[in-house]
Amino acid sequence: GQQLNQSPQSMFIQEGEDVSMNCTSSSIFNTWLWYKQDPGEGPVLLIALYKAGELTSNGRLTAQFGITRKDSFLNISASIPSDVGIYFCAGRRGYSGGGADGLTFGKGTHLIIQP
């Protein structure tokens, strides 16, 4: 299936810095999901967005569903060492498109935090 354009591919930041990553597509999505994956583990759902323009927070994480429905971003404030991992976006087009399961995944953003 088609993949989303997720950027950046990797980030090297200092502890305490804010982080921003995004996903874009040429297609419209009905839902955006953000997952975090620790090395050797399965992805864990962080935030789900269901409505264009929606801004949702989960602790230090904030994600937004773009107004155009073709993009989404994830921000992490005041990063800490346990934020290290790979962050994936996933978009769902709904009934009329997408992969067989309706989901399209980005390739991930690898976050590395230097103490």
Added chain:
Amino acid sequence: DGGITQSPKYLFRKEGQNVTLSCEQNLNHDAMYWYRQDPGQGLRLIYYSQIVNDFQKGDIAEGYSVSREKKESFPLTVTSAQKNPTAFYLCASSTGGVLSGNTIYFGEGSWLTVV
């Protein structure tokens, strides 16, 4: 605890062998999925099942087979026809099909290596 359990965590396969990865969920979810993850890549759908005794091919089903005899179980067999099986395999489930608007949750993954 409720969740999705994959086993084994690590599996080694000899050339020409079939191997089966187990996935069990006690979340009472109707839909189950198998994804494959390669380094630096997003998730690719292998097979999915919306209901017991029914399953559908995903984007990369060749060389794989599944069964769904029970709601809570969705084993994946990697056959000798799969020429490049070394990867991280993720099982997932959702309350209904993803196309119906339900978020999917992942197991902890299984590493398969060909020796």
